[in-house]
Amino acid sequence: MTPFHSTLEQLGWSEFFAYQIGPGEAGLVPRRVASVHRARIEAIDVNGPVGLQLPPHSSTADFAVGDWIMADPLTDMLVKRLERKSVFQRRTEGGHGQQLVAANVDTLLIVTSCNADFDPERLERYLIMAKQAGSNPVVVLTKADMAKDIGEFQSQAEALQHDLPVIALNGRSADAASLLKPWYGVGQTIALVGSSGVGKSTLVNTLVGSDTKQKTGTIREYDAQGRHTTTARSLHAIPGGGWVIDTPGIRTLHVSDVTDGIDTHFSDITELATFCRFRDCTHAHEPGCAVQAAVKSGTLAADRLERWRSLVVENRDRTPAISGPRGNKIVRKKKY
Numbered sequence: 001m002t003p004f005h006s007t008l009e010q011l012g013w014s015e016f017f018a019y020q021i022g023p024g025e026a027g028l029v030p031r032r033v034a035s036v037h038r039a040r041i042e043a044i045d046v047n048g049p050v051g052l053q054l055p056p057h058s059s060t061a062d063f064a065v066g067d068w069i070m071a072d073p074l075t076d077m078l079v080k081r082l083e084r085k086s087v088f089q090r091r092t093e094g095g096h097g098q099q100l101v102a103a104n105v106d107t108l109l110i111v112t113s114c115n116a117d118f119d120p121e122r123l124e125r126y127l128i129m130a131k132q133a134g135s136n137p138v139v140v141l142t143k144a145d146m147a148k149d150i151g152e153f154q155s156q157a158e159a160l161q162h163d164l165p166v167i168a169l170n171g172r173s174a175d176a177a178s179l180l181k182p183w184y185g186v187g188q189t190i191a192l193v194g195s196s197g198v199g200k201s202t203l204v205n206t207l208v209g210s211d212t213k214q215k216t217g218t219i220r221e222y223d224a225q226g227r228h229t230t231t232a233r234s235l236h237a238i239p240g241g242g243w244v245i246d247t248p249g250i251r252t253l254h255v256s257d258v259t260d261g262i263d264t265h266f267s268d269i270t271e272l273a274t275f276c277r278f279r280d281c282t283h284a285h286e287p288g289c290a291v292q293a294a295v296k297s298g299t300l301a302a303d304r305l306e307r308w309r310s311l312v313v314e315n316r317d318r319t320p321a322i323s324g325p326r327g328n329k330i331v332r333k334k335k336y
C-alpha cells in the first residue's frame with residue numbers, strides 16, 4: 001500500500017512548483033501523477049492515492065509519471081500541469097512523436113549488469129539522455145555477486161565522466177538499498193533505466209519491498225518473444241522517504257533530440273570549438289581547428305572525438321529538422 005504522506009515536500013514538492021501557482025488557483029490542490037494508463041491517470045496527494053478526471057479531448061499521453069498537476073478537489077478534475085524540473089522522453093519506434101517516460105526525476109539510475117550487457121558506449125548514450133533530461137546520472141552495476149572482476153567494470157564506467165558515481169551491487173540483497181540511500185532522501189525521486197533483464201524491477205522490489213510493488217500496480221506481461229517484462233511505469237514510495245520510477249527495458253537506445261545533452265556531456269569539445277576559425281567547423285579537416293589541434297597535442301583523446309562525431313551524426317539524422325535537408329543516413333554497425 002502506498003504510505004500516507006502528510007506533506008507535499010515528502011511527495012517531491014518544492015518552490016519550483018509553488019511559484020507556478022497563479023492567484024486565481026487558490027481553490028485547486030497539487031497532486032503528483034503516480035501512474036499513467038491508456039485511459040486514466042492515477043495520482044497521489046497529501047491524503048494518499050486518488051484518481052484524476054481528464055478534461056475532454058485531452059490525452060493521457062501528454063502526462064508522465066512524476067508530473068505535478070493542479071486538480072479541483074471537489075471533482076478530481078485535472079486543471080493544469082505544472083512545468084517540469086526534468087523530463088525523459090524518447091522517440092517512439094518508427095520515429096514519429098515523443099513518448100514521455102518520467103518527469104521530475106532528481107537522479108537517474110542507469111542500470112547495467114556486470115556481464116554481456118555491459119557496454120560503455122551504451123552507457124554514454126544514457127549519460128547524454130540524463131543530461132538532456134536535466135537529471136543527475138548514477139551508474140548502477142547489478143549482478144556484482146556473479147562477476148569475477150567488478151573493478152574492471154567499475155573503472156570503465158567511471159572513465160566515462162569525471163565524478164560519475166558508479167555503484168556495484170547485488171540487486172537482490174538488502175545492502176543494495178543502503179548503497180543507493182544517498183540518492184533517495186525524503187522528497188527525492190529516482191528513476192531506473194536500462195536494458196531488459198538487467199535487474200531494474202528486482203532493485204525496485206528491494207527498495208520498496210515486493211508487497212508494496214504489487215499493489216502499486218506495475219503490470220508485468222509477456223512480450224512478443226514470450227519474455228516476462230515490465231510494461232507500465234509507476235511511482236513507488238520507498239519506505240522512509242523518496243520515490244522510485246521503474247521504466248520498461250529499452251531494447252535499442254537511439255539518440256535523437258539530445259543536442260543539449262551531447263553539448264553538456266562533451267563540454268570539453270564544445271568549449272574547444274569556440275576557438276575554431278570557422279563557426280560551423282566540423283573538426284574534421286578545416287584549417288584553424290582548435291579541436292583537431294587538441295587531439296594532435298594529446299589533450300583530447302582521438303577516440304573521444306570519434307564518439308562525439310558519431311553521436312552528433314546519429315542525433316542529427318534522427319532528429320527531424322525544423323527546416324532544410326536532413327543529414328545523410330548512416331549505416332549502423334551496432335545495436336545499443
Ligand SMILES: Nc1nc2c(ncn2[C@@H]2O[C@H](COP(=O)(O)OP(=O)(O)OP(=O)(O)O)[C@@H](O)[C@H]2O)c(=O)[nH]1
Pocket residue numbers: 142143144145146169170171172194195196197198199200201202203228229230247248249250
Ligand atoms: N545474481 C543476481 N541476479 C539478479 C540481480 N539483479 C537481478 N537479478 C536477476 O535477473 C533477472 C532479471 O531481473 P529483472 O529485475 O526482472 O530485470 P528488469 O531490468 O526489470 O527487466 P525488464 O522488466 O524486462 O525491463 C531476474 O531473474 C533477477 O532475479 C543481481 O544483482 N544479482
Ligand SMILES: [Zn+2]
Pocket residue numbers: 273276277281282283284286288289290291292
Ligand atoms: Zn574545429
